[in-house]
Amino acid sequence: MSNPLRPAALSDAPAITALLNAVDEIEIGRPETDLHTVEADLKHPGTDLERDSWLAFDGDRLVVYGLLWDESEGERIDIDHYVLPDHQQAGMRVLDAMEARALEKARDNGAQRAVVHLHLNVRPTLDTGLIEARGWQVVRRYHVLRRPVDPAADLAPQAPAGVRIRACASEADQARVHELYQASFARHFDFQPRDYPSWLHDIDAEQLDWSLVWIVGVDDLGDVGFLLARGDREAMGWIRSIGVLPEARGRGLGGLLLRHAFAAFAAKGRDMVGLGVDTANATGAPELYARHGMTLHYAVDTWETVLG
Known part of the structure; x- marks a missing residue:
């Protein structure tokens, strides 16, 4: 039995x-x-x-x-x-x-x-x-990508004129990352709006090394994007999310944040960095990651059923 x-x-x-x-x-x-x-x-x-x-x-x-x-x-x-x-x-x-x-x-x-x-x-x-x-049926596919990093090759990029990257160093910065996250992902598939306390739990903020979270800003628009990474996964450094507001896309800011994260992980002695991406993402994220040397580790399907 x-x-x-x-x-x-x-x-x-x-x-x-x-x-x-x-x-x-x-x-x-x-x-x-x-x-x-x-x-x-x-x-x-x-x-x-x-x-x-x-x-x-x-x-x-x-x-x-x-x-x-x-x-x-x-x-x-x-x-x-x-x-x-x-x-x-x-x-x-x-x-x-x-x-x-x-x-x-x-x-x-x-x-x-x-x-x-x-x-x-x-x-x-x-x-x-x-x-x-x-x-049940498949409604979406995601790829988990990864890329080796090396401290000699992956150096911190120089931000172009009018662009600045800062570490998330205060609670005000943490709240700003939450705002940028909600705004940059609002039109993504299956996005669920989250208030600040709920979002802090979602990202396991108590265990998060906030020095691996960065905000990117530009002179004409202020803060427009972020990258949230984790260093507590044994398998690899992990980029949990990277987002840029719609009005600031096309300026190379996502790539700048990505290279910044690669350099930071390499400097910490990690040899591999990974992230997940929606293969149907309409913002160009899959192409961005491919241009920066990220390759397929494995794929995940979202299955859906409707009950009632």
């Missing part, structure tokens, strides 16, 4: 991290999940672990993990789902529970339906035929 599902607790973070790294090894060839990332997810303010998380075991071994959160406060619900290949039945039991909870959550928000998104590697451990039979 199958073991019953149970909700996750923060104390389960090491076991969940081990499961996600086992999935990483199958999907991308190496473990790339850090404990602090899992802990931050479990602390998500939009998640009630008792009702919004699920664990399935084979004996004492964790084989499925699911987490649900709600940033839209409407019909859009997000889920994570990780399953070991030989435990698809348990994976579907968790997905049953997640779909039911997603619809309940959306209706609690006053919506008539739930539009649920799930991100999966393009060659996932989950049998996608099982979710296609349930009405």
Whole structure:
């Protein structure tokens, strides 16, 4: 008889991290999940672990993990789902529970339906035929890109006349990055507006090295862009987000920020830098990253289902 599902607790973070790294090894060839990332997810303010998380075991071994959160406060619900290949039945039991909870959550928000998104590697451990039979379909693809960096080759770029880059050195600067983030991503696919406290949680601000966050400004418009990077991922330096306001695009500011981040990571002794990009991004981001030597590490699909 199958073991019953149970909700996750923060104390389960090491076991969940081990499961996600086992999935990483199958999907991308190496473990790339850090404990602090899992802990931050479990602390998500939009998640009630008792009702919004699920664990399935084979004996004492964790084989499925699911987490649900709600940033839209409407019909859009997000889920994570990780399953070991030989435990698809348990994976579907968790997905049953997640779909039911997603619809309940959306209706609690006053919506008539739930539009649920799930991100999966393009060659996932989950049998996608099982979710296609349930009405799930791919609606977007993202690429995780990476680039080697070297302190001798990746030197800090010289900003052109009328352009300045400053480190995020104060709480006022942090709040400004939040404003720039919201404005520069407002028209992006699946963007969910976030107030300042919620955004601080999203970026795991307590663990963030703010010296790896920069603001770019120009004489005629003031602050117009930012780059937010993380140095606490073991696998590589990570650029979490880079954005430039629409009115300042086309001036080379994104590339300037990117080269600045490469130089900073190289100076800190990192040998690889990565980021994620929407392949259908209309701002030219995929081309920008390609011009700066970033190549494909792996691809992720956004799957969607509509319940109700």
